[in-house]
Amino acid sequence: MSAGDRKKTACVTGGNGYIASALIKVLLENGFSSAPFHALKDRNALSVSQAYPVSKVLLEKAASRFAAEHGISLVTVCPVVTVGTAPARSARPSVLNCLSLLSGDEAAFGALRAMELSGMLALVHVEDLCRAELFVAEEAAAAGRYLCCGLNTTILEHARFLTEKYPQYTVKTNLLSGELLEKPRVSLVREAGRGRVRLQVQDAGWDVRRHDRLRQDLGVLPKL
Numbered sequence: 242m243s244a245g246d247r248k249k250t251a252c253v254t255g256g257n258g259y260i261a262s263a264l265i266k267v268l269l270e271n272g273f274s275s276a277p278f279h280a281l282k283d284r285n286a287l288s289v290s291q292a293y294p295v296s297k298v299l300l301e302k303a304a305s306r307f308a309a310e311h312g313i314s315l316v317t318v319c320p321v322v323t324v325g326t327a328p329a330r331s332a333r334p335s336v337l338n339c340l341s342l343l344s345g346d347e348a349a350f351g352a353l354r355a356m357e358l359s360g361m362l363a364l365v366h367v368e369d370l371c372r373a374e375l376f377v378a379e380e381a382a383a384a385g386r387y388l389c390c391g392l393n394t395t396i397l398e399h400a401r402f403l404t405e406k407y408p409q410y411t412v413k414t415n416l417l418s419g420e421l422l423e424k425p426r427v428s429l430v431r432e433a434g435r436g437r438v439r440l441q442v443q444d445a446g447w448d449v450r451r452h453d454r455l456r457q458d459l460g461v462l463p464k465l
Contacts (some may be wrong), residue, residue, distance in 0.1 A: 249273050251378075252464035257391030260320070260367060266328055267371040289463040316377045317386040320370045321363035321429070322356060333370050339364070347415045354419075357396050365391040390429040 251268050255261045301317055308315035322335045332353070341349035356362055369391050377383035394402075397417065404412045 257329060258282070259327050259329045259331070259336075259369065260323060262329040263325075263367045264371045264374060267368070267375060273377060287320055314384070316383045317373050318377060319386060319388050321365050321388070321390045323365055323367050326369040327367050331353070341397035342396075342403055342412050342416060343410045345416070347416065350413075350416045353396060354421075357422060359395045361425030362395055362399060363390045363393055363421070363429055365389050384414070388429060393425045393428045395425055397421050397423055427463075 247271070251273050253261050253265050253268070256265055304317075307313070307316060319401055322339065324339050327333075334349070337344070337346065338349045338353040339358070341347075341353055353362070370389050373389045375386070377387060400412050400414070400417060403410070405413060
């Protein structure tokens with residue numbers, strides 16, 4: 242096999258996670274011969290809610306320092322609230338938050354309400370996110386940090402979407418009390434300044450019917 246015919250290999254850490262498992266699937270579908278991954282499992286539950294995002298920031302800073310010291314090209318893709326199905330056995334909290342209007346989970350909805358305090362509910366489908374990650378990995382002009390967003394919406398718009406598209410479920414309107422945004426106050430741009438790489442992402446709407454395993458195995462969605 243010539244060098245030009247060799248398939249690329251990607252190393253995906255935390256491959257049993259929500260986004261990583263979907264990324265491995267996309268990589269294999271796009272001609273990668275294998276996607277080795279290091280399965281990570283948190284055996285010590287953290288009680289501090291900020292621990293996870295703080296760890297992500299510290300990890301990116303450490304990766305940036307390592308890349309600078311060793312002459313490695315580092316590109317970071319930061320997703321907004323990520324939804325959609327993935328091969329992982331457990332659902333990401335963001336999926337549970339977005340489904341809270343159907344499940345009636347008040348704690349999960351409280352997190353969704355907190356997200357809207359930024360001025361909008363920013364969503365991206367996990368498949369679009371994975372395609373964006375693959376795109377910047379293969380695009381020579383990609384550099385720096387990118388924010389991947391597919392849809393700027395609000396909780397009320399999200400509730401109307403679920404009501405219209407999935408009438409077989411009952412949207413828990415009792416959760417919609419208090420002040421909520423009718424329209425987004427902030428919009429995340431899809432394309433950065435001149436000379437940057439555009440991330441082609443699709444609308445972040447997803448098919449709740451594809452969440453059958455969430456309903457049957459995890460009991461997240463109400464039974465029909």
